[in-house]
Amino acid sequence: MPPTGSTKHVTSSPVRDLLALTSRPEVISFAGGLPAPELFDLTGLRMAFHQALSEPAGRDNLQYAPTEGNRALRSLVAARMTGKGLPTTGDDLLITTGSQQALTLVTSALLGPGAVVAVEEPTYLAALQCFRMAGARVVAVASDEHGMVPESLEEVIKAERPSLVYLVPTFANPTGRTLPAERRTAIAALAAAHDLWVVEDDPYGELRYRGEPIAPLAVGSDHVLHLGSFSKIGAPGLRLGWLRAPESLLRTLVIVKQAADLHTSTIDQAAAAIYLAAADLDAHIAGLRTAYRSRRDAMIAALPSTTPPGTTWTDPDGGMFVWVTLPEGANTTGALPTALAHDVAYVPGAPFYATTPDQATLRLSFTTNTPARITEGMARLAEALGGDRSVR
């Protein structure tokens, strides 16, 4: 028998466990938060890897490398952020093994056992897992259709003394909501006034389907850590993210990352740098927006005939998700087996809550299915919801 009793208590992600169940090809899955693989720039990335593995630089790109990350990649990402209104240099950035790693590094650097983290409700469940695994206490801030309410955050700050506020302010996971400019300013001001950090997790910001971009919270604030990712605009398989932080904290995060994995894949970073320099990423993202916009539209159009009267949903300006609230008394966890029996999948909303879950909620992702498949999947979901007593 191997040693027992000393293993810490950890729980798996229900989304990932569910994904394992929805891999049957006949299932139309609205469950996973995946980008559409048919839209990956496979040819462009193949050429970038080929160049990264050619002489003379190919051998350097297979070797150990600095923890901070590939210098060219950091400069290119910084230039892109600067172009979007967030002035950044390569020295302000740490390349991470996906933005999930950035979350874990920030958690390791800033949160000891007993630390308090304030989050919007509901929020990204892998962030909740990450904070809880570190022994932090997660407290919820009241949120409405525009995201976190600054007045509620101020009350939570005074009552709970959090050391960190976690936000997905643009096209949030799971709700698709976007925090308006005036709330961003107010939350950054609260962070400065009360000397705490804000983590601005921004994997979806470039996937906007209507309206104008809103400045990140990090603009003009040295209390905001800004997290970005190649996963939704390029491809997630490279596991490339980046973290923008003030110099003092960046030094600490580099040391924490050194212990975590020494550095992110040298070859993936080099290929991404070559790709960013050579490809027209804006044109590629414009193509993603066009495709995803029509998928979102198909899902929104189907929702009235899919759900029972009294159901509400978000109508996101971008990103990947629609958040649905069925009439009171519904239980989306209980209804999931019925949906799977109808060959359609979603994620029940409960795990996204830090405190008391609303069992009537569910998350739908519209990115990986064509409009026609979405229409078909929503028809299946209508049947499943209509025939399941737990949603009545």
Add this chain to the structure above:
Amino acid sequence: MPPTGSTKHVTSSPVRDLLALTSRPEVISFAGGLPAPELFDLTGLRMAFHQALSEPAGRDNLQYAPTEGNRALRSLVAARMTGKGLPTTGDDLLITTGSQQALTLVTSALLGPGAVVAVEEPTYLAALQCFRMAGARVVAVASDEHGMVPESLEEVIKAERPSLVYLVPTFANPTGRTLPAERRTAIAALAAAHDLWVVEDDPYGELRYRGEPIAPLAVGSDHVLHLGSFSKIGAPGLRLGWLRAPESLLRTLVIVKQAADLHTSTIDQAAAAIYLAAADLDAHIAGLRTAYRSRRDAMIAALPSTTPPGTTWTDPDGGMFVWVTLPEGANTTGALPTALAHDVAYVPGAPFYATTPDQATLRLSFTTNTPARITEGMARLAEALGGDRSVR
């Protein structure tokens, strides 16, 4: 001003900081533990990446993937381990972002604040950093020219109640020492008797230049976690390692890894699986052995004329390192600037100690320089040591 005061105390790796100083091309560096880039199979790996990014599987290889790792890669690694005498299936393995990540995952899963870790003395310094960053207390076990002394481990177990023993039993970093078979059996028996884990970190085991392989501690023991790596036999830039563990712990480690980075690079894993299936890795490793053997021989041959009378050194059967102990009173940290002024670099031994450092020790790596460069570098080191008062 960004928030202050809440950042945890962390310290950087002296080896990595030093590497930054030794990148001047005129320096002959024996400091870094790097594999020789001219021996990378650049062509084979380029072909593997090309195939991994071709239709039809290319799009899957850019997508999110299961945390456990690429199934084909796990099977190929398992078959290789089985062939070397450690019966393993793909289900026994977790793919990690380098074996450094495996160390951090094990630390997160098993060690809380106040936990005790027993190590050989001196030992791999990034392991020491990792355990300390988690708040564990590191205790040293007496070690001689054959590595950890089992009788001393038993005393330490009774006195200190460690929950984990960390070892690099084959061609250790930094000493090059190898733990004999009878000590391996004794240490595995102690782990079973006292219900604790042994981490067997084995990045160098295939780089043997003389003698016969010794069975891993993990053979026949469910108390041993075996860590392997692609870094020294393939290339470190892919950040690919693997961890073999009993099922119960593996489940926990998968959840901890999910929070750490979701999964290791999909494309790097796929390319490595294609490479392992297509290439003759044994022939490639035979080539590494031939080259590294002659480099080790050049370093060992130069040592008598490089060092003052009374100096001792290890004569490793494999791996990358020779460990040198100068006469009592020498201070290799103090002598390093003199060495750098002579355009030669090494790593002072002090940071590799968990407890009281021996300031007269230093680590030399022989892998990245040709025999001729090693002879030249050792002549420079002789001048530096001869001309520096701190080594007298």
